[in-house]
Amino acid sequence: MSDPGLACCTPLSSTAMSAEQAEQVAPLLKALADPVRLRLVSLIASSTTGEACVCDLNEAFDLTQATISHHLKVLHSAGLLVREKRGVWVYYAVRPEALSAVAGLFSTPALAPA
Amino acid sequence: MSDPGLACCTPLSSTAMSAEQAEQVAPLLKALADPVRLRLVSLIASSTTGEACVCDLNEAFDLTQATISHHLKVLHSAGLLVREKRGVWVYYAVRPEALSAVAGLFSTPALAPA
């Protein structure tokens, strides 16, 4: 577009996030970018045992069981939750490394301006 | 669904994220849940002056100027960026309080399991 000879501002030469890194982290944020899924992760993480079964999670929302199962699948596919079937019930727990990977985004100099 | 008399697991009694809080933070995450917008914020934040003009941001992507402008508008509408027009060029800078609001999500006990 603009001529490389004249620069209107700084050339953004500092170390920013790479395109590959952005493509990796974006799905994690996309999985969390939903009020229902955000509350699901919060409910599971804040549980005393660190895990929760689907039957209790269903009662926390005014949504169909199919919808909750769909959201849990999205979080599980993104690698944010682990699934464990014990008898009749299914328990979900958070993957701390996945959550810390997102948390590290806002601590790196690539996103923290100060 | 299940009878309240028999509980299959812990009742999730710990302090989790409220529905209102989830509705407030989810748009911020949704604005960041895109590889292009993630790189845009990273490019602006990692700039030496803390700001960047649209003309340079356009050259960092193989996208149309209209698309970049659209992404910048999404980030601006979410409150993540501030807009300042200086002469012919428009400069964007990150709002640190918005970014720290998202970063605080992964530091609160509602999401940090350990």
Next chain:
DNA sequence: TCGGGACATCGACGGGCGTCGATGCGACGA
């Protein structure tokens, strides 16, 4: 005054997302 450059906006298109009812699948109890 007028031409041109920088950026925003518009309208349109294709694809993905959130939600639902219905159905399938395992695991337990009678």
Next chain:
DNA sequence: TCGTCGCATCGACGCCCGTCGATGTCCCGA
């Protein structure tokens, strides 16, 4: 063996999102 319960999957619907070309708007220099 058979019913039932917990959960996943399927198909469908409406809506929003990312991207584009075309056009509008504002500002500066000639």
